[in-house]
Amino acid sequence: MPISTDLSAYGWIPIPVVCIRNGDGPTAVLIAGTHGDEYEGQIALMELARSVEPSQIHGRIIILPALNYPAVEAGRRVSPIDEGNLNRVYPGKAHGTATEMIAHYVTEVILPLADVVVDLHSGGRSLEYQPCALIRPSADRERHRQLLELVKVFSAPVSYLTDGNGGGGNTTLAAAAELLGVPVITAELGGGATYRQKGKDIASSGVRRLLSHLGIRKDREVAVADETRMTDVPGREYYLYAESDGLFEPAVAVGVDVTAGQHAGYLHSFCRPTEPPIALSFPASGLIACHRFPTLTRRGDCLYGLMRDISDN
Structure with a gap:
């Protein structure tokens, strides 16, 4: 990401991306580190990136374990560069702030490649969450059916439907993806700005089940999905x-x-x-x-x- 500061006029900040591809097939985009103080997803995706061989897959897996890298490096919810909350600035701006540039790249480059997106979160330093998965209701009946199917495959203990009216609304990754017709599964995996083993295990198993369900990486070792408790947040x-x-x-x-x-x-x-x-x-x-x-x-x-x-x- 290009960045210009007092001490680095023509500088850039690295944002790690892992792309594993073999032959034809669907593309799964796996994201963590949207907020820097949420750790279960970051660790789960780093472990996945180290364990997958191209010969094991049919299609493509794109892994972004530290999407808002400045926030991850600082261990903060928001970016230390511009105080931006990455999940509140979608679809972003090509020539905006640092956080807006990341959101724009995801919206314009990454999302059009995706057949499914998994966005891993937790409560960060301000909240503790019951481990759960979220889907944004879709006006398209077939896509809504697909979202319900995918969230059941992910199989968090609890799943809920929300349009983001509790926070974020139409400025989230899921909202931007809905406009492009891309299904997104979001997960909340713990909180308190600390690592929770249970949350990481839910993320790892859920992602592996989704990859197997989509035919990208058949996984006979992952546990069979348990029934998820379906809920919503009406207002x-x-x-x-x-x-x-x-x-x-x-x-x-x-x-x-x-x-x-x-x-x-x-x-x-x-x-x-x-x-x-x-x-x-x-x-x-x-x-x-x-x-x-x-x-x-x-x-x-x-x-x-x-x-x-x-x-x-």
Whole structure:
């Protein structure tokens, strides 16, 4: 990626890409490191890149394990160069900021090559996630059917449909891919800006099953897909936000079913230590998808995200 700074007028920043191709067949694009503080996917894809031989595949695998390389190098959600959140600037700009250039390259060069995209995430330093897979509902009925099939093959413990209204909307990779007719499976695999073995195992097994399902790399050793719990996030009413600054004391862990009005925890005021804490309650019934990881909380921070069960028909 070309970059010009005070100390490097004609410089560039390397972004690693691994391309493994053999003969004709579908192309799978595998991405991690969109956010630099999310590690399970990065490690899973580096392991895959080291283990696949061209003779084992029919088609092409394109692996980008550190897509937002400046953020990965810094261990940050956003780029230290321009403070850009890569999953909030799609479709990007060819002559924009560093982050916009990466998004533009993915949109214009990588996505048109893809038959399927897997985008691996976790909660980073601000959230802890129930390991899950996400698909963006498609207006095209056949593509929506295909997405449901693929997310079941990936087989995270929980899968959910979301159009990004909780964050990102039409500025995400999945939104850009939908306009091009490319199916995307997104995964959330842990959080707290640390590595979770369970999340990495889900990513590795899910990717291997998808590659086998598409006929790119037949894999007899990967575990058979378990049934995934299908859910959705219908709106922002399934999120609980902090209404003031304070210290967040959660009462319920991720992956637990709760009911509307149930006690969710406390928000303690550090500037008014003698006042009772604010009692929090869940705004809706559902499964806890994520909760805030750091204790220190500012007004407007997301404390919990919920999902509700749906039929996948």
